[in-house]
Amino acid sequence: AAPSQATTATADTRTFDAALAHPRLLAELSEAIASHQLAYALQPKIDLRSGRLLGAELLVRWDHPRLGPMAPDEFVPIAEQARTIGEMTLYLVRHGLAHCRGWPATGDRLHVSINVSANDLADPRLVDAIIDACEGDSPGLMLEITETEVMREPERVAEALPRLRSHGIGISVDDFGAGHSSLVNLRRLAPDELKIDRSFVHALLASHSDRAIVRATIHLGHELGASVAAEGIEDEATRTWLTQAGCDAGQGFWIGRPMPPAEFMELLRAQG
Numbered sequence: 001a002a003p004s005q006a007t008t009a010t011a012d013t014r015t016f017d018a019a020l021a022h023p024r025l026l027a028e029l030s031e032a033i034a035s036h037q038l039a040y041a042l043q044p045k046i047d048l049r050s051g052r053l054l055g056a057e058l059l060v061r062w063d064h065p066r067l068g069p070m071a072p073d074e075f076v077p078i079a080e081q082a083r084t085i086g087e088m089t090l091y092l093v094r095h096g097l098a099h100c101r102g103w104p105a106t107g108d109r110l111h112v113s114i115n116v117s118a119n120d121l122a123d124p125r126l127v128d129a130i131i132d133a134c135e136g137d138s139p140g141l142m143l144e145i146t147e148t149e150v151m152r153e154p155e156r157v158a159e160a161l162p163r164l165r166s167h168g169i170g171i172s173v174d175d176f177g178a179g180h181s182s183l184v185n186l187r188r189l190a191p192d193e194l195k196i197d198r199s200f201v202h203a204l205l206a207s208h209s210d211r212a213i214v215r216a217t218i219h220l221g222h223e224l225g226a227s228v229a230a231e232g233i234e235d236e237a238t239r240t241w242l243t244q245a246g247c248d249a250g251q252g253f254w255i256g257r258p259m260p261p262a263e264f265m266e267l268l269r270a271q272g
C-alpha cells in the first residue's frame, strides 16, 4: 500500500495539500463568502429548436488568495462535509438572483439553474431561506441535483421538493444516467428537467449505444412530463442530432462557455 500512497501524493499534490488543510480551507471559504469574494460564472442554456437563450447555469468560482483559481471539484466536496455548503449555496442563490433581476427582458421566460447538494435540501431552514430569496419579481430558479446526491438523503430531498415546487422553483436531475440512479427515485422526485450527462453526449455521433441511451432518456423524460436538456455539446453536428432527436434544451462549449455575469448580460441584450 505504501508505494501507491506515495504515488497518489505526488501525482496530485494539490488535492493532497487540500485534504491536510480542510479546516483552514473551510474557514477561508467562509471568509470569502462573508466578504462577498466568492464569484460565479454563467453558462448559457438554449432552446435547441429556436436557438434562443433560456437562461444560464451558475457555476461557482473561487480565486483563492494563496492557491489561485480553484475548480469547484476541488472545494465543493470539502464544503459538502461541513455546514459551509449551506452558506455557499445561500450566498449563490442570493447573489445569483440579485444579478438576474438586472437581466433585460427578452420576451422569453428565463431561469437561472443553481447546483445544490443533498445536505442543502435536507436542511429545512436552508430550504426556507432559498424560498425567501425567490420572493419578488425575478427570473425562475431551477435547482440542479445529481442522482448520487439524491441517494444520500432520498427521504429528506423528497420532502423538500413539494415545498420548493409550490413556490415555483424547478428541479433538474443533473448528470442524468451517470450516478446511482434508481427509477423509484425518479418517480418520487417528479423532476421538471432531466439533464443528460455529458459522457453520453460528447461522442454520441460515434456511438450507437450512446445515441440509444440519449433517445431513450428523451422519451423517458417526456413521458414523465419533464423537459430534457443535454450538457457538454461541443460541436454543431451533435447539437443538430440532439435537436432532431427531440431534446429540448442544450448547454456546452459549442453553445457558450461559462462566462462572467456581465458578459452573459450582453448576450441577452444582443438577443433582444
Ligand code: C2E
Binding pocket: 043, 058, 059, 060, 071, 072, 073, 076, 092, 114, 115, 116, 117, 144, 174, 175, 198, 231, 232, 233, 234, 251, 252, 253, 254, 258
Ligand atoms: P455540472 O453541474 O455538471 O456542471 C457542468 C460542468 O461541465 C462545468 O464545470 C462546466 O464548465 C463544464 N462544461 C460545460 N460545458 C462543457 C462542454 O461542452 N464540455 C466539457 N468538457 N465541459 C463542459 P465546472 O464549472 O468545473 O463544475 C464542475 C461541477 O462542480 C459541476 O458539474 C457541479 O457538480 C459542481 N459545481 C459547480 N458549481 C457549483 C455550485 O455552485 N454548487 C455546487 N453544489 N456544486 C457546483
Ligand code: MG
Binding pocket: 057, 115, 144, 174
Ligand atoms: Mg449542473
Ligand code: MG
Binding pocket: 174, 175, 195, 197, 231
Ligand atoms: Mg451536469
Ligand code: MG
Binding pocket: 175
Ligand atoms: Mg457534472
